[in-house]
């Protein structure tokens with residue numbers, strides 16, 4: 130079983146069985162073994178990669194749905210491997226920007242080896258003196274999301290009151306730390322005591338609370354923000370958004386990054402307090418990370434020194450082996466992950 134170019138070898142893959150209704154389960158996917166030739170087909174313009182790390186991201190839930198509404202990403206195809214963000218090593222390339230041996234991050238298949246014919250997102254990894262797995266998180270898509278969603282959408286000012294939901298996750302932990310570095314007062318919420326402890330004691334949030342233990346979210350927010358909220362980094366939607374709307378300050382900003390509480394329900398909950406944005410002159414703006422990839426180099430210039438100096442901490446939840454990928458992915462919808470959820474498929 131050589132791994133030389135041209136050889137046909139086994140290729141483990143994670144396959145979606147069928148479109149998913151309700152909360153995704155491990156049994157909605159299965160791992161199988163196919164084969165792949167370790168050489169690009171003649172005349173193709175692509176990149177053949179060996180997968181090292183795969184990223185488990187909430188947006189993947191939308192891709193498991195039968196496509197009824199237009200979406201910014203195409204659905205997965207039942208019977209085919211999932212795809213998503215990952216870190217990989219180039220084994221063969223006819224693409225002018227990548228050569229054998231390069232490390233890359235971007236969209237790839239949920240499989241050991243992948244043929245990326247028309248790269249949707251693919252970045253060459255230039256900095257290797259930081260953990261390679263970080264390119265699934267702080268140095269990858271979630272990092273750009275936190276950076277652009279906070280600085281570009283919210284235009285924070287020193288001393289402002291910032292609230293982050295799903296605050297211990299891939300995006301949230303970083304938003305909180307960026308907000309602290311911008312001189313803001315930052316409160317986060319998460320779904321367990323362990324996560325609340327992390328927010329306060331590891332990531333440096335000023336305050337944090339377990340939203341699952343708060344019967345009245347409006348009262349909880351009033352307790353932590355007696356003066357109101359200037360910036361809300363929205364990761365969850367639903368009842369939390371409604372409570373936040375009651376607590377926004379004049380000229381507040383809401384960066385709508387995600388609404389994970391709605392992803393598994395067929396009829397999304399209504400938002401009742403939207404009228405508050407009129408009198409309070411609140412600006413609410415949705416965004417997708419891909420719109421900001423042109424800022425990636427600028428972002429790296431900011432964040433890599435902060436990582437190296439220990440001024441930003443990034444927690445990962447690492448699952449071992451492609452077989453663990455379905456479980457790791459479904460776990461993020463029940464909050465099983467502590468920090469950025471990723472899967473190690475192979476170490477270089």
Ligand SMILES: NC(=O)c1ccc[n+]([C@@H]2O[C@H](COP(=O)([O-])OP(=O)(O)OC[C@H]3O[C@@H](n4cnc5c(N)ncnc54)[C@H](OP(=O)(O)O)[C@@H]3O)[C@@H](O)[C@H]2O)c1
Pocket residue numbers: 186187188270271274295296297298299300301318319320321324364365385386387388389390391416417418419461462463464465466467468469470
């Ligand atoms: N716009 C973009 O381009 C973009 C890019 C990346 C991510 N996002 C969005 O950002 C949000 C966070 O993503 P992430 O990658 O950082 O994920 P994550 O926070 O690492 O993992 C998801 C977390 O969401 C929380 N959660 C799950 N179900 C929930 C529910 N019903 N109600 C409230 N919280 C729930 C859980 O934490 P708890 O234990 O705290 O409940 C879980 O750990 C998601 O909404 C995602 O879709 C958007």
